[in-house]
Structure formats: structure tokens, C-alpha cells
Amino acid sequence: MISNRKKKGFTVMELVIVMTLTVAILGIIWTMVSVSNEIISDVVIESDLQRERQAIQEELSKIGMEANGIEPIDEGDIDVAGEVKKITINSYYKHTSPHGFEILKEYSGENYKNGNNRYNLKVDKIPFSTNVESIKIINKDNISENNYIDLTIKLRKDRNYNDKPITYDINVRTVFRNKNKT
Numbered sequence: 001m002i003s004n005r006k007k008k009g010f011t012v013m014e015l016v017i018v019m020t021l022t023v024a025i026l027g028i029i030w031t032m033v034s035v036s037n038e039i040i041s042d043v044v045i046e047s048d049l050q051r052e053r054q055a056i057q058e059e060l061s062k063i064g065m066e067a068n069g070i071e072p073i074d075e076g077d078i079d080v081a082g083e084v085k086k087i088t089i090n091s092y093y094k095h096t097s098p099h100g101f102e103i104l105k106e107y108s109g110e111n112y113k114n115g116n117n118r119y120n121l122k123v124d125k126i127p128f129s130t131n132v133e134s135i136k137i138i139n140k141d142n143i144s145e146n147n148y149i150d151l152t153i154k155l156r157k158d159r160n161y162n163d164k165p166i167t168y169d170i171n172v173r174t175v176f177r178n179k180n181k182t
Contacts, residue, residue, distance in 0.1 A: 038161055045157045049168045052129045052155060057172055059123050063101050064149065064174025067091035071100065072144045073137070083134045089149070092178060103151075105135050112165065113158045121153065131157045133167070148175045 010018075071088035079085055085105050090098040101124045108130060110118045119132040137143065138150035153170040 038159075041160050042166065045159065045166050049131065049155050049157055049166060052131065053168050053170050056121065056123075056128050056153060056170055059128065060103070060151065060172050060174055063089055063091045063093045063123070064172075065177050066093040067101075067174070067176040068098055068178035069176060070144055070146070070149055073140060078140075084137050084140075085135075087135075087137070087149075087151075089176075103135075105132060112156065113163050114165075118156075129155060131155045148173060 067089045069090050071090065073084060073087065077084060077086040083105070087103040088100045089103065091101050092098060093101070102122070104122045104125075105119045106122065108118045108120045112118055112133070116133060118130070119134075120127055121129040121132045121135070133154040133156040134152075135154075136152045138152065139146070143149065149172075151170070151172045151174075153172070155168045155170065156165050158165050
């Protein structure tokens with residue numbers, strides 16, 4: 001006797017279709033997750049650099065607005081690439097008499113992915129950033145005679161997922177309000 005009873009289970013064709021759909025859906029989900037992780041990583045890095053940028057700008061502006069001058073920059077304070085390692089601004093900020101605030105670029109002991117050195121930025125020995133690539137002064141000649149200083153500080157942080165860094169330039173022009181006043 002031949003039975004027409006239907007067997008329980010799936011056919012091979014049904015299993016192939018289900019597996020194909022599962023792989024396609026997982027591939028789409030994986031792509032969405034990896035792209036969103038890259039975007040979130042970029043946003044976190046950019047916001048960190050923006051916060052550092054704002055803190056540096058505010059501190060330099062406060063010091064500069066109450067400054068009465070800047071010390072001449074020695075040859076030892078300029079590195080091979082022409083970037084400044086140390087700037088001393090004489091300011092009344094938080095003091096009753098002029099105090100020499102040092103803006104110092106120190107090697108952090110770390111390098112960026114491309115091999116460039118990473119520097120720390122300290123203002124009067126207080127760390128403000130660990131992501132400094134360079135500090136440049138525009139018009140370094142006769143700087144001690146000027147009543148202002150133009151600084152360009154380049155902040156940089158490497159991405160986790162590729163070699164293209166995120167950079168922010170800080171352009172600060174500080175006019176010394178107390179220049180030629182004692």
C-alpha cells in the first residue's frame with residue numbers, strides 16, 4: 001500500500017531560499033552598523049577637538065586681553081620646521097603684576113599614523129590639549145614691539161578606521177590692551 005502522507009520538514013530548495021535571504025539581510029544590517037560606527041567615531045573626535053579648540057581660544061584671549069606685551073622669541077624656541085615651541089606673554093590675568101604666561105608645545109612621546117610627532121599644549125603649565133600638530137606665529141619679526149599676536153594652532157586626531165585624520169586650525173589674534181602701560 002502506497003501512502004500519500006506528507007513528510008514533515010523542509011525541502012532543500014526552501015532551505016536555500018531562507019539561507020540566501022538571511023545572508024542578504026545580515027549583510028545589509030552589518031553595512032548599516034559599520035557605517036554608523038564610523039560616523040559616531042568621527043562625531044566624537046570632532047566634538048573633542050572643538051572642545052579643546054574652544055578652551056584654548058578662551059584661555060589665550062583672556063591672557064592676551066590683559067597682557068602688556070610678549071617676550072622676544074629665542075632661536076631655541078623655534079624648531080627646524082619654523083614652528084614655535086614656546087611663547088611667553090606678560091599678562092595681568094589672575095595676577096596684580098605682569099606674570100609671564102608660557103604657551104608651551106611639548107613632545108608627547110607619541111606619533112600620528114603618518115609618523116608626525118604629536119605634541120601637548122600647556123598654558124602656564126596647565127595642559128590644554130594632547131592633540132597639537134603645530135603652532136605657528138604669523139609675523140614673528142619684531143614681535144615684542146607689536147601690540148598683538150597672531151597664532152595658528154593646528155589640532156589633529158587620527159581616525160580609528162582609516163588613515164585620513166581630522167584636523168582643526170585655531171586662528172587666534174589677540175590684541176594686548178595693556179601694551180605700553182605699567
